[in-house]
Amino acid sequence: MDMFTLMSGLQLTCIYGILAIGVSIIWSSLGMLNLAHGFTFAVSGYGAWWAAITLGNSGWIVLGAGVATGGLVGLCIYFIAFLYIYDKPNYPIRALIATMAINMVGVQTLMWVFGPRMKSLPKVFGSGVVRLGEVVMTYGQMGTIICSVGTLGALLTWLGLSRRGLEIRAVMQNREGAALVGISLRTTALWVLVLTGALAGLAAVLLSQTFFVNPYAGMQPLIKGLIVALLGGLGSIGGAMIGALIIGFAEALTASYLGGQHVLMVQFGMIIAILLIRPRGIAGLLDESREE
């Protein structure tokens, strides 16, 4: 594996990891398969782009605008696809359809407002190259890796130590038990959707360092995020991280040795194979205690 493959593998791992953790947390805490996650991703790219041309090119502004837009879209998803339907029968299916609708309407609206032309974001981390011995990294790659590792570390610490974090994890584990200790699913859902939206916004800015912003920009990351979340075992954050590592490197390796057109094929092949062998994904290997 050459250094370029390694670096782009790591970069993709980070971005997919952030998305997959969002998908995973939403699924296990709210029972919602959030297909609008890709839309959140695309809008956040536009939010960051808009901030860059109106407010200024500073990296902080671009990152902040992406994250804020993501959080805002998360809030919209909360109102449209959660608040008024979560107590109805068959909620998972309703939420699936609602989020799919948000995704379709949203993407077409983006197309309508901004047009199909690709936009490029300013380089948040500046342009240049770092050499660490053998390894050559662009500032973008290094920034992406540091930024996502930092964010995920902070997220995990927050989930582990704070009252809100405990609330979210309790809901992920057992909704009835959570209600019995006084946790309101409505409040938790608001936090979860805004938080995961903001994470998707961050991922959008990070990925746009390498790719362009366009209305369909969210489609591929959404599919990758879903694959990783499934592979990791829905609901497991550790599993999602390992899944992201596997998928990210598989993508980098496939792209450089077989060609970019085989990437999705290989990934879907992998997910089918892994789910045949380990139906609960990687999470089943991580903890033997979840037998119920």
Added chain:
Amino acid sequence: MSEVLSVSGVSAGYGSLRVLHDISLSINRGERVGLVGLNGHGKSTLFRTITGLVDWQNGSITLNGVQIGGKRTHGPGLKTHWIARQGVALMPQGDAMFIGLTVRQHLDAGAFTRLAWSERHDRREKILEIFPPLRKLLNQPVGKLSGGERRMVTLGRGLMGDVKLYLVDEPSLGLAPKISRAVIDALMKVELTEGAMVIAEQNLQLLEGCVDRLIGIHGGEIKGAADSLSLQSGMI
């Protein structure tokens, strides 16, 4: 004596199945009450009705004068968090546990309300005094514990909050006799100056001498109540 819980004319069930028929009872402050009856005759459903977890319910349930019942035809569990914050702690039969959380986090979850959260360390210490075996397991995920240890965690979680009414569902279920004795003894240690406790149990011997009175439930209806246990062997 003041009433903590007052249930009147309550019916409840799941889907088209009606489990409880016009139940009325009242529990006073400081009381420990045994709710006895055979399997499948509505003990758990009564608890689940009080906490709003059944599919539908009808009738008045008040906790210290606050109406927590009422008529409801859908949305099981929607009001449960609010009822829990009013001070009802259900220690459920199926345990409803957070399998992946550690014992420590699990106990902390019981002190979720803002006020209790700030005192969680002291409260956790108290729970560990009641259930000493948990001390060594604090950092173990709950999914790895044995049935008896899990039951202790469930009870401990219920004891962490500011509770006015403890509802303990079958504390001895699936436990070895010696362990269930210990669990009952631990429940007896809980101070009830502010609240009351209802223990649902099939095993009458276990409750003997522990509770202030018994309420029998059969076929979803209240069948007899008694003050003293010694009379009651033939009651149900």
